[in-house]
Amino acid sequence: MGKVKNFFVALGKWFNLKDRPKRILIIALCLVLAGGLLGSMVQTDFYRYRVYSETIExxxxxxxxxxxxxxxxxxxxxxxxxxxxxxxxxxxxxxxxxxxxxxxxxxxxxxxxxxxxxxxxxxxxxxxxxxxxxxxxxxxxxxxxxxxxxxxxxxxxxxxxxxxxxxxxxxxxxxxxxxxxxxxxxxxxxxxxxxxxxxxxxxxxxxxxxxxxxxxxxxxxxxxxxxxxxxxxxxxxxxxxxxxxxxxxxxxxxxxxxxxxxxxxxxxxxxxxxxxxxxxxxxxxxxxxxxxxxxxxxxxxxxxxxxxxxxxxxxxxxxxxxxxxxxxxxxxxxxxxxxxxxxxxESGLSSSNQLWWLKEAGGALSLVGGFMFICALFVLLLRTRAFQSIGKGMPPRNADQKVKGRIIFWISFVVSAVIACVLYMVCVRLSVEWFPEAAGSSQTWFFPQRFTNAVMLWAVFNGLIGIAIFFLTWGLKYAIDYFAAKKKGAAEGEALPVADVHASYRSILNPLKLGWKDALKTVGMAAILICAFFALDYLIYGIFHTDMRVLFISARVSFSWRAILAIAMYIPFFFLFYFSNSLRANCSMRPANWKEWLSKLIAVLSNTVGLIAIVFIQYIPMIASGQIGYTGTVGPEWLFVNLLFSIIPMMAALPLFNRFFFNRTGSVWLGPIVTCVIFIVMTGGATTIYFAL
The missing domain is CATH 3.40.50.1820 (Alpha/Beta hydrolase fold, catalytic domain)
Incomplete structure (x- = not known):
């Protein structure tokens, strides 16, 4: 009896709702279940209907x-x-x-x-x-x-x-x-x-x-x-x-x-x-x-x-x-x-009497709850002996940007946005040439997702360019401050001492360092969080026959092994972009003279402005002349622009999640691993897949 009593005492302490992460975990779980319940009630017309899946040969x-x-x-x-x-x-x-x-x-x-x-x-x-x-x-x-x-x-x-x-x-x-x-x-x-x-x-x-x-x-x-x-x-x-x-x-x-x-x-x-x-x-x-x-x-x-x-x-x-x-x-x-x-x-219902939006609201609750759940779970896992070593906390902010540093930053910001905007349609056209089977809706084992292929090429090119821009701007600012310090010495208010310049710029790269033990723990943590997220998704699907989704953004469940295989094929290439975002958002957008909210806002804008520009290019001509900007030279390019309705919200959330994990681990690695897998599974599980029968 004593052991049973001790178990419940320990359980009660664990569920101490004064502990903020535990409180958030419980709230998140309630949101997931409440969203699933709401969606289930609406789609079954408050249980007057039976909703089930069937497959026919x-x-x-x-x-x-x-x-x-x-x-x-x-x-x-x-x-x-x-x-x-x-x-x-x-x-x-x-x-x-x-x-x-x-x-x-x-x-x-x-x-x-x-x-x-x-x-x-x-x-x-x-x-x-x-x-x-x-x-x-x-x-x-x-x-x-x-x-x-x-x-x-x-x-x-x-x-x-x-x-x-x-x-x-x-x-x-x-x-x-x-x-x-x-x-x-x-x-x-x-x-x-x-x-x-x-x-x-x-x-x-x-x-x-x-x-x-x-x-x-x-x-x-x-x-x-x-x-x-x-x-x-x-x-x-x-x-x-x-x-x-x-x-x-x-x-x-x-x-x-x-x-x-x-x-x-x-x-x-x-x-x-x-x-x-x-x-x-x-x-x-x-x-x-x-x-x-x-x-x-x-x-x-x-x-x-x-x-x-x-x-x-x-x-x-x-x-x-x-x-x-x-x-x-x-x-x-x-x-x-x-x-x-x-x-x-005649049902007696007016055609304007509509409740479908309640299911979307329920899906949104579940989706928000799912992400809240893994964030709270992550914080709790960092307290355990197994993962304590990767919870290094928020690193010191970078030194204040000087005038030349600010100029370099904003030039790189604009250049990155322009490249992201221009490259998107270039990659749409390249995907038709490089992946002709998928582009022609033909069965193939070689990158079989027609629309994902274009986004993947964009992600690879943008990821590589983003990494290159980060190191080029880092090196350029390092060189400017180094030579300024060397030339003028340590004159107050003009330049840092040479030793401080070395220390300051090398510290910017510290979040890239990861020992092999911490690397294994980082991967293990990511696996737990990813599995927890989709376990919740499967839980509400199994109970309510609903999943985490709102409008174009969805964490679809019960996708086939073919979809899983395709997603696994795409993840390594997308990871370049997700890692690039974490690197830039956390290592170049955290100067000491920026408040945290401003730093996050700029990180969000840097990841979305180029894509938002594509939407403007598409729809401003439509407002002016009735015809969209991208009509297509190699197929339905306008459909690829429609993809941005789901991509842009994810790209806005990405740096926020990367910053959340970074602030608690001091590392740029965990965020992109978790977000890349979850976001690509979400995207890849809900699009066309032309796998061979």
Whole structure:
């Protein structure tokens, strides 16, 4: 009994909440669990739904219904989250909507669509596209067009209804919606199902499709269902649409030869669906099917056709940026209105009544809690005998910067920002040349992440340049102060004595020193913190079927061994950049005359200004002329700019985490090891991976 009593006494002392790190640890754990609970309640409509993942084995099929690559004998697989109403049954079936993400997105990123459909009584199957998330790669480089990203296989699986698995689905009311390339997949499903219906002399199995963020190149032959389009007036990809091409042809003419109508066309927005040929063709196709007269201008938000004749069509034209459409309340409202109307379903909820943002808030709580947890755990581990030796505390600040030193620093700051800005698009283009298989969406074992490859090249070049700039500026300032001291002696207020100059500049490099024992402990500490972070992520996923994420920033769980292998391939190269950031933020941005908050702010700016400049270069022309700055010479460069929505916040947080670890270890090594692995796992686990089957 005495031992038991002593155990609980010791446990009570450990949980003494007057101890700040322990208090933060408990608060962080509560945040993680509270965020997971909130997300779970929202996505299950307060537990009226069962949400679970399922993987099916597939033989890829084309948009024409043909089996692809049958001769290889290799099968693919597709994973989806299924939102099943607990009250649904064969006697009381419910409509079902497939949700398909676009490129670089996984099923978790479409939670806003899923949640608002669920809240209105629909069942949902949200898939991971081929080459993304838990689904396998595909032999098809145009997977969305040819295979519906796996949607075609799921449609067949649903209607095969093995063992009555989906007897709770109303098979007369099955729809699909998707964003960006996922919208393309839905349109191809509509064509495929229409073709099959014509051959079998039946109605289309898909009742309606709703497409967001995609109109380029859509064709409607054989489509035999209701259709809705939602395209933003500020979509960055609008330069690819027919209106933009028409305007380019007009601009190529001599102004004196332009007609009045052509001058008018130059005032039309590239994404104005009132006059876009894509939207006019869609509406006229549906009107023709219903025996109505064609139109030459689309009325936005007008309900054309008849949903009971499967020729209903509506065109919406919101204002969100392309990547933000799944988080745009107007887009989501139009989506649920489409299915409510075409399914003749009435939930009693207004389309503006939306709670999806609560799941994002819950994910944000969990994400913040996860990082708080490892920071508190790190401080507590430093107290243990095993790790005490690496807890050297905050090193002395560097000497005050003199005038010449400040000039050198700010020149290097500007040069670094310009290089970071210019190099990004250079690396995007290099990634196409150096990694052609991944760039062409082909299966490969050699750096298979198409979008990560460009960022990796940028990180390598910036990391090496950053290290070089650090040592060049360090050496230059060292030489200036040394020769000034040698020439003028130790004249007060003019220069340091030579010995002090040597000591001062050598001390700047002390954080680079690490004995082999401390090196092993540093790696061990990093491993514990990394494992703790993802253990928390898996914990809330296992309990709540949610993870740590908010908008574009996510710590995705349950990624495949292929993703883990790919991430391991990228980490050594990214580490150059993460180490470079730690070196510069902690060894050159800590002069004694800077307050800590100012030092951190400048470190954050130095790591983000160049990338923020790219965003300005992209969107200022769009504000001025309606067309983005980076339209692409070697592919969809604008999609690489969209990556910055997730990269910039991480780059802002990076120097803060590096400084946190540095201030407690006096070393530049632990921070980049921990942050590199966590951030690259976060980034790499949620993007396209074209690994060979």
């Amino acid at each position: 597939t033989v890829p099929v084309s948009s024409k219904g043909e089996a692809l690559y049958e001769e290889t004998g290799v099968k693919s697989w597709s994973t989806a989250d299924i939102y099943q109403p607990k009250s649904a049954s064969a006697e009381d079936p419910v409509p079902l909507v497939f949700v398909v993400p676009g490129i670089q997105r996984t099923k978790e990123t479409q939670a806003s669509f899923c949640i608002e459909l669920v809240r209105r009584g629909y069942a949902v199957i949200c898939i991971d596209p081929y080459g993304q998330g838990e689904s396998s790669s595909s032999y098809e480089s145009q997977s969305a067009t040819q295979e519906g990203y796996g949607l075609f296989s799921w449609m067949d699986y649903l209607f095969e209804n093995p063992d009555g698995k989906f007897d709770w689905v109303d098979f007369d009311r099955v729809g699909a919606c998707g964003h960006s390339a996922g919208g393309n997949a839905c349109q191809k499903l509509a064509e495929r199902e229409g073709r099959m219906a014509a051959e079998n002399k039946t109605v289309s199995r898909v009742h309606g499709v709703y497409i967001t963020g995609y109109i380029r190149g859509l064709t409607w032959s054989n489509t035999a269902c209701n259709v809705g389009i939602s395209y933003s007036q500020n979509d960055e990809g609008a330069f690819q649409n027919s209106t933009a091409q028409k305007k380019a042809e007009i601009l190529a003419k001599d102004p004196a030869d332009r007609t009045e109508e052509e001058e008018w066309w130059l005032t039309v927005g590239n994404a104005d669906l009132r006059y876009a040929q894509e939207s006019i063709d869609l509406v006229n196709y549906q009107l023709k099917r219903g025996g109505s007269e064609p139109i030459d201008e689309v009325e936005i938000g007008f309900q054309y056709g008849n949903p009971y004749q499967y020729n209903y069509v509506i065109v919406n034209n919101e204002t969100a940026l392309h990547a933000l459409q799944p988080y745009d309340s107007a887009t989501i409202a139009h989506l649920v209105e489409f299915f409510d109307y075409t399914f003749d379903s």
